[in-house]
Amino acid sequence: MKTYDIEIQRLKSVRHDKGVIELKTDLLVQPRARPSSDDGDAVPSSCLQLPAEHARTLVLLLKQQLAELDKLQPRSRRSGRC
Numbered sequence: 452m453k454t455y456d457i458e459i460q461r462l463k464s465v466r467h468d469k470g471v472i473e474l475k476t477d478l479l480v481q482p483r484a485r486p487s488s489d490d491g492d493a494v495p496s497s498c499l500q501l502p503a504e505h506a507r508t509l510v511l512l513l514k515q516q517l518a519e520l521d522k523l524q525p526r527s528r529r530s531g532r533c
Contacts, residue, residue: 457478457498459477459499459501462509
């Protein structure tokens with residue numbers, strides 16, 4: 452498994468279509484030389500890095516898109532008790 456360091460440099464847009472949320476971003480993707488063992492995981496993983504302001508924007512946009520998806524659900528399924 453290849454691992455990568457992914458840095459979000461700019462969020463351009465967020466939209467959803469048929470249950471899939473699409474993020475348009477400018478990314479910097481670099482292969483990781485070796486897996487980081489500082490967290491004790493045996494399985495290598497990729498790392499996503501983004502500035503705090505982008506993280507806040509991303510959370511707000513995702514909440515907005517998820518709210519729009521919830522409006523499409525029947526009322527009986529909106530409570531989260533499926």
